[in-house]
Amino acid sequence: MKTTCAIHCLASAAIAAVLAVSPSARAKDQTTLKDAYKGAFLVGAALNDSQFDESDARAAALVKEQFNAISPEDCLKWQQLHPKPGVYDFSRADRYVEFGLKNGMFIVGHNLVWHNETPKWVFEDDKGNPADRETLLARMRDHILTVVGRYKGKINGWDVVNEALSYDGSMTKTPWERIIGDDYVLKAYQFAHEADPNAQLYYNEFYYYHEFSRQSPAKRDAAIALVRNLQSHGVHITAIGLQGHYGLETPTLEEVDETITMFAKLGVKVSVTEMDIDVLPGVKENDFAEQPMHIPLNATIDPYTAGLPDSLQQRLAKRYADLFKVFLKHRDVMQRVSFWGVTDGSSWLNMYPVYGRTNYPLLFDRSYNPKPAFDAVISVARTAPADR
Numbered sequence: 001m002k003t004t005c006a007i008h009c010l011a012s013a014a015i016a017a018v019l020a021v022s023p024s025a026r027a028k029d030q031t032t033l034k035d036a037y038k039g040a041f042l043v044g045a046a047l048n049d050s051q052f053d054e055s056d057a058r059a060a061a062l063v064k065e066q067f068n069a070i071s072p073e074d075c076l077k078w079q080q081l082h083p084k085p086g087v088y089d090f091s092r093a094d095r096y097v098e099f100g101l102k103n104g105m106f107i108v109g110h111n112l113v114w115h116n117e118t119p120k121w122v123f124e125d126d127k128g129n130p131a132d133r134e135t136l137l138a139r140m141r142d143h144i145l146t147v148v149g150r151y152k153g154k155i156n157g158w159d160v161v162n163e164a165l166s167y168d169g170s171m172t173k174t175p176w177e178r179i180i181g182d183d184y185v186l187k188a189y190q191f192a193h194e195a196d197p198n199a200q201l202y203y204n205e206f207y208y209y210h211e212f213s214r215q216s217p218a219k220r221d222a223a224i225a226l227v228r229n230l231q232s233h234g235v236h237i238t239a240i241g242l243q244g245h246y247g248l249e250t251p252t253l254e255e256v257d258e259t260i261t262m263f264a265k266l267g268v269k270v271s272v273t274e275m276d277i278d279v280l281p282g283v284k285e286n287d288f289a290e291q292p293m294h295i296p297l298n299a300t301i302d303p304y305t306a307g308l309p310d311s312l313q314q315r316l317a318k319r320y321a322d323l324f325k326v327f328l329k330h331r332d333v334m335q336r337v338s339f340w341g342v343t344d345g346s347s348w349l350n351m352y353p354v355y356g357r358t359n360y361p362l363l364f365d366r367s368y369n370p371k372p373a374f375d376a377v378i379s380v381a382r383t384a385p386a387d388r
């Protein structure tokens with residue numbers, strides 16, 4: 001108990017000291033994220049084309065320096081890879097995988113079965129009516145066998161199904177679910193295993209808690225039931241992904257902590273797969289809409305175009321530190337923490353939920369420099385090395 005307190009107090013003091021140092025005063029020989037968390041978990045980033053193509057040379061250099069795992073922002077999604085029946089385009093995905101192999105990184109495949117960013121033809125017959133169950137299952141199997149088969153032995157693990165659940169704990173009524181039925185999830189994992197028996201298989205989901213369901217986290221419980229059901233059919237799920245698109249206040253640390261604990265009881269690993277922290281005002285009207293809102297911007301909805309105020313920069317750093325303390329506490333089951341993006345400038349949160357805002361969700365700023373949040377995250381790892 002005393003040791004825990006001592007470590008905790010030391011950690012808080014060290015973080016406070018780091019937060020007080022201005023970015024320009026930081027040591028040049030700063031340790032990297034991947035080294036700081038070595039032995040605890042992998043630290044990854046989702047890459048866009050200019051990063052894995054290295055046309056954005058500074059971002060590519062930063063990725064090589066800081067991260068040991070990569071995810072693809074878009075290039076492995078169905079609509080990019082398989083836009084028309086029988087037509088596959090692997091050019092971008094091949095370059096993504098090549099970048100990871102060349103740099104000895106853990107390569108994540110994202111994703112195989114999702115209702116978004118999947119072309120309409122997948123769910124339709126040639127008259128534009130809904131396809132039947134057998135047709136859709138055959139398309140799913142062909143897609144999974146082709147894509148996973150191509151990268152067999154190269155892509156280490158796959159987000160097989162992305163976002164199948166609703167807040168009330170029911171299966172979301174996606175075209176996959178409506179046409180095939182609830183067992184589309186099981187089928188997807190069976191096909192993925194058939195395609196590469198050695199690949200790790202993940203279930204990836206956002207917000208296991210939500211403000212409306214906080215008193216009864218039905219979605220989290222549904223994810224547990226979903227994984228148990230897969231396990232009961234002999235599917236080996238390696239990890240559950242918490243996307244980790246978080247806010248400055250929500251979810252609470254207790255919610256994240258408890259969710260990881262409950263998932264770990266299933267005998268699976270846990271990963272934070274798409275971490276970022278939104279610092280801009282919420283736009284309720286567009287909560288969870290598929291398309292961003294295109295509206296005139298003003299200082300109320302887009303307040304930090306000239307830079308993030310220092311007070312908020314410190315809050316962001318503290319929030320990151322607090323979350324990484326939780327992740328580190330669970331290092332026995334935590335496989336990976338991946339950020340959704342590399343620098344603030346390339347984050348999707350500048351485009352969503354409102355298009356064209358200036359957001360600051362990541363650890364590196366628009367000039368590719370580490371932010372106070374970076375120092376805070378490193379500092380958490382430094383203060384708890386003893387039991388690693």
Ligand code: GLA
Nearest residue numbers: 073110162206243274340348
């Ligand atoms: C979801 C998806 C990702 C990506 C992010 C935001 O969480 O899983 O593929 O689209 O949203 O860009």
